[in-house]
Amino acid sequence: MSTAPRTPALQSAGVLVFRRLGGLELLLGHMGGPFWARKQDGAWSVPKGLLEPGEDAMTAARREFTEETGLPLPEGALLPLGDVRTAAGKxxxxxxxxxxPEVDAFSPGTFPLEWPPRSGRTIQVPEIDVLRWVAADEAVALLTTAQRPLVARLSAMLGAD
Known part of the structure; x- marks a missing residue:
């Protein structure tokens, strides 16, 4: 096992906000941009993003929640859910x-994207185009494949499985 620090481009961090209102609900974002526009299953994510050089994962997770949602990260204890690895190796x-949190004030951050690919044309794309509460059982199908284990980890941590 390597103890070398991870390259920031290969590491992201995020915060999965949850509430218990008659059942476990997770605050998820639908990924923005033309590639994800017509997709639902596998097109939702925990608000997250890349670490900046020299930044620790928890600091990045806090920053990215606000950058992606436009909402301040609520006060409270952050419970570690651990790491997941994407198919791309991140x-x-x-x-x-x-x-x-009140999600009506949702105001996503944006990023530039060349669209259509190889066109030379750049558009601004929301990082997340929809932010909503999702029941835990529904979240498993909606989340990206790599993030799906987070639902089981959270449920086990809360004794809700």
Whole structure:
């Protein structure tokens, strides 16, 4: 096992906000941009993003929640859910936070994207185009494949499985 620090481009971090209102609900974002526009299953994510050089994962997770949603990260204890690994080899470190933020003020960050590919034309794309509460059982299908284990980890941590 390597102890070398991960390259920031290969590591993301995020916060999975959850609430318990008659059942476990997770605050998920639908990934923005033309590629994801007509997709549902596998097109939702925990608000997360890349670590900046020299930044630790928890700091990045806090920053990325606000950058991706436009909402302040609610106060509370961050519970470690551990890492998941994407098919592209990126490590995503995630914490859970129990809170019930007002999502009506959702205002996503954007990023430039060349679209259509190889066209030379750049458009601004929202990082997340929809932010909503999702029941835990529904979240398993909606989340990207790599992030699906986070639902079981959170449920086990809460004794809700």
């Amino acid at each position: 490590t995503v470190t995630v914490w859970a936070l129990e809170a019930d």
